[in-house]
Amino acid sequence: MAGFLEGLNPIWQGLQQAFSLLISLDPQILRITALSLIITMCAVLIGSLISIPLGSLIAYGKFRGRKVVIWLIQTLYAIPTVVIGLLVFLFIRKTGPFGSLDLLFTPQGMIIGQTILVLPIITGLTISALVAVDLTIRDTITSLGATRFQFLISALKEARFAILAAIALAFGRAISEVGAAIIIGGNIASPGNFWTSTRTLTTAITLETGKGDIALSIALGIILLLIALVVNVIISIVQNR
Numbered sequence: 001m002a003g004f005l006e007g008l009n010p011i012w013q014g015l016q017q018a019f020s021l022l023i024s025l026d027p028q029i030l031r032i033t034a035l036s037l038i039i040t041m042c043a044v045l046i047g048s049l050i051s052i053p054l055g056s057l058i059a060y061g062k063f064r065g066r067k068v069v070i071w072l073i074q075t076l077y078a079i080p081t082v083v084i085g086l087l088v089f090l091f092i093r094k095t096g097p098f099g100s101l102d103l104l105f106t107p108q109g110m111i112i113g114q115t116i117l118v119l120p121i122i123t124g125l126t127i128s129a130l131v132a133v134d135l136t137i138r139d140t141i142t143s144l145g146a147t148r149f150q151f152l153i154s155a156l157k158e159a160r161f162a163i164l165a166a167i168a169l170a171f172g173r174a175i176s177e178v179g180a181a182i183i184i185g186g187n188i189a190s191p192g193n194f195w196t197s198t199r200t201l202t203t204a205i206t207l208e209t210g211k212g213d214i215a216l217s218i219a220l221g222i223i224l225l226l227i228a229l230v231v232n233v234i235i236s237i238v239q240n241r
Helices: 002-023 027-060 066-078 081-092 107-131 135-143 148-158 160-175 179-185 201-211 214-240
Strands: none
Touching: 002 214, 027 066, 027 107, 027 148, 027 160, 027 201, 027 214, 066 107, 081 107, 081 179, 107 160, 107 179, 135 148, 148 160, 160 214, 179 201, 201 214
């Protein structure tokens, strides 16, 4: 029992120091959190602009192999983030096809990786949301003489809450990933220039835990949990609507 209590002391001290860092608004924590949010929001925005129209076309399209495409998209939900990181790394490294763009170890490269990560999630859930729109509503829209574009817009309005939930889910998946972020970003801390830093919440937790800086790791973990909590609350609210 005494050994167990002694083992809790470092954890308790780490929690105290972590809350001290959070309350004092430590610049390092703010910088890491801001970069994580910017990268994830950019990736989710780009992913949404691509996935929602694509999901709409697949949901109501009639073409050979449609079921196979949907099955493939759903399979990609669980693609390991390290695989995405490796693929993007191979394309943007110095000797890769896009090496001249100097995207490796930059926030822009990380945005590309996270965008690829969220594409199948938003696309697949958009397809599910649109297919679930009541058939009566779809028939009514068609009977009113709507063009194909007007039909898609109306269907998207009917499924908007489910699509918003899909976007929130993709955001939570992207901000919590670590494999692609380390491979593409390199976990670089650049205090002098915010836009050349690639240290995010997840990569910083991995590094600081390895270094033994438990307080900073716990502080970053608390922030990540709070973000996840906010995302889950948003998903619940949207789904209830």
